[in-house]
Structures are given as structure tokens and as C-alpha cells.
Amino acid sequence: MHSLLRAIGFSKITSRMQLENLYREAMRSPDRKTTASVDLGTSIIQLDKEFGDGIGLTMIGEIDPTQRISIEHVFPYASPTKLTGLVDLRIEKHINNEAYDGIIDDLTVNIIFYIQNIADFVHLNWMQKVPYIETCMLSGLSKSGTILLPISRTKEEDLKIKKQHINRMRLVELAKNGDENAIEDLAIMSLDLKNDMYNKALREDILSVVDTTMIPYGIDCEVYDIVGIITDYSVVENTMTGEEVVRMTLQCNEYFIDVYINRIDLKGEPDIGRRFRGVIWLQGYINF
Numbered sequence: 001m002h003s004l005l006r007a008i009g010f011s012k013i014t015s016r017m018q019l020e021n022l023y024r025e026a027m028r029s030p031d032r033k034t035t036a037s038v039d040l041g042t043s044i045i046q047l048d049k050e051f052g053d054g055i056g057l058t059m060i061g062e063i064d065p066t067q068r069i070s071i072e073h074v075f076p077y078a079s080p081t082k083l084t085g086l087v088d089l090r091i092e093k094h095i096n097n098e099a100y101d102g103i104i105d106d107l108t109v110n111i112i113f114y115i116q117n118i119a120d121f122v123h124l125n126w127m128q129k130v131p132y133i134e135t136c137m138l139s140g141l142s143k144s145g146t147i148l149l150p151i152s153r154t155k156e157e158d159l160k161i162k163k164q165h166i167n168r169m170r171l172v173e174l175a176k177n178g179d180e181n182a183i184e185d186l187a188i189m190s191l192d193l194k195n196d197m198y199n200k201a202l203r204e205d206i207l208s209v210v211d212t213t214m215i216p217y218g219i220d221c222e223v224y225d226i227v228g229i230i231t232d233y234s235v236v237e238n239t240m241t242g243e244e245v246v247r248m249t250l251q252c253n254e255y256f257i258d259v260y261i262n263r264i265d266l267k268g269e270p271d272i273g274r275r276f277r278g279v280i281w282l283q284g285y286i287n288f
Contacts, residue, residue, distance in 0.1 A: 006262050008238065008260060008262075023057075030048060030059075032047070043062065044060065044098060052237055056076070057077070083136075084138055090102075138258070139282075140280030142260070142280045143262075144261075144265050145266050148274065148277055149275070150275060212250075227252070228250030230250060231251050234247050250276055
């Protein structure tokens with residue numbers, strides 16, 4: 001049983017037996033059905049069932065010529081809304097099932113996310129077409145999170161940080177194209193930033209120094225401990241259970257991530273400008 005079902009409003013489901021009605025409902029009346037050929041007479045099928053605005057279950061399995069369906073695995077999904085521009089993204093298959101990870105190559109840390117639109121990629125792969133990937137959208141599910149107050153800064157300090165971010169992104173682009181001066185400048189910038197953060201952390205709490213962060217967490221490669229700035233938020237109701245799910249659009253480093261969390265698992269009141277801290281399972285929808 002997927003441990004993040006509670007993030008989309010199914011907190012009272014604690015056993016596999018309780019999932020049977022949920023699975024039957026998803027198979028009986030899916031909101032989206034996508035098939036992709038993988039062999040002569042065999043196709044991958046993806047069934048998406050919504051249980052609220054932007055939340056639901058995805059079922060992945062096989063369908064044969066007689067329309068018999070065998071479900072392989074099920075996962076909760078959270079719909080993303082913000083586009084993320086990409087420079088380098090590659091796709092890797094899981095070993096044990098028909099699942100794929102997207103990997104955004106970054107000079108500092110590779111961002112790995114679980115691909116939601118599996119059938120789209122499988123179809124392109126079977127047709128032996130190299131998928132052209134321009135953008136993707138990121139979302140995350142969380143079982144526990146806390147709202148933090150924003151960091152108090154002057155307008156001059158905010159402007160300085162924005163200029164540093166723009167300069168860093170420019171250097172990253174140059175470094176990826178092999179510019180040695182840009183690589184050296186990035187290394188110096190990272191060292192200066194590290195020293196500055198260390199000196200501030202000696203006098204202040206680390207969360208009053210760091211605006212956003214994204215750190216791999218645990219043994220699952222798509223899981224991250226994040227701190228992000230809330231740029232938008234809303235409340236979604238699970239249509240089956242009536243539980244409330246909080247959706248927050250976060251700016252985390254240079255990425256925008258829509259994070260969904262059950263209201264009972266969120267400490268504090270979200271608001272624009274405040275920050276969210278929690279562990280998320282990162283998902284993504286790739287625009288092929």
C-alpha cells in the first residue's frame with residue numbers, strides 16, 4: 001500500500017483490504033485512459049481517477065486484445081501547474097516495474113522525480129521516436145510539514161539576492177557549454193556563499209538564514225527535504241472522504257513545485273510569502 005495516500009485525503013485507509021473499493025471505483029470510471037503498445041498484442045494501460053481538483057490515483061497495467069486488464073502498480077498523483085524550463089533531462093526506467101524517473105541534470109544536485117505520464121513516454125519509446133522534451137511541471141506529496149515565517153529583509157537585500165540568482169543561472173548555462181571561466185566563477189561563488197552561510201549560522205538559526213533548500217532524503221531517490229517560499233495556495237476537498245488537502249505552490253531554488261498535504265498533517269497556517277518545510281515525494285509531468 002502506498003504510504004502517501006493520506007496526502008491526497010485518504011488518511012483513514014490503513015490496510016490493503018480497505019483499498020479494494022477505491023481500486024474498483026478507479027477501474028470502473030476512470031477520468032482518463034491512455035494506452036501504449038509495447039509488443040504485438042500487448043499494451044500498457046494507464047488509468048487516472050480524480051478524487052478532487054488535482055488529486056487522484058493512477059493505475060498502471062497491461063491490457064490484452066480481449067480487453068482484459070492486469071494492474072501492475074498504483075500510485076497517488078498530484079497535478080502540477082507551473083512550467084519548469086529544462087536544459088538537460090534524461091529518463092531512466094525502474095528495474096522492478098513499468099515506472100520511470102526523470103532526472104534534471106544540475107551542476108549542484110541532480111533533481112530526480114517520478115514521471116506521472118508513463119504511457120505517453122512508453123508509446124513514443126515503442127514507436128522508436130526520440131521524445132523531444134522542452135518543459136516539465138513538478139509536484140510533490142507530503143505526509144508532514146510545517147509553515148515557517150518569511151525571512152525579514154530590506155528591498156536592497158532582496159535586489160542583491162535576485163541579481164546573484166540571475167548571475168548564477170547565466171554562469172550555469174555557460175558552464176554546461178564547457179566554459180572553463182564560468183565553471184571557476186561558479187566554484188568561487190559557491191565557496192563564498194558557503195562561508196557566508198556558515199558565519200551567519202553561528203549567530204542565528206539556520207532557518208532564519210536559508211530561504212529555500214532541496215536536499216535528498218532517505219533511500220528513495222525521488223524524496224527530498226525541502227524549504228520553499230509559498231507563492232500561492234488553496235484548499236482541495238477529497239470528493240470521496242471529504243478530507244481537506246492543502247495545495248501550495250512553492251518556489252524552491254530555481255524550481256516551482258506544487259506541494260499537496262493533508263490539512264491534519266500541516267502545522268501552521270499557509271500564506272503567500274511564508275515558507276513550507278517538509279519531506280516530499282517529487283513527481284513530474286513531462287511535456288513531450
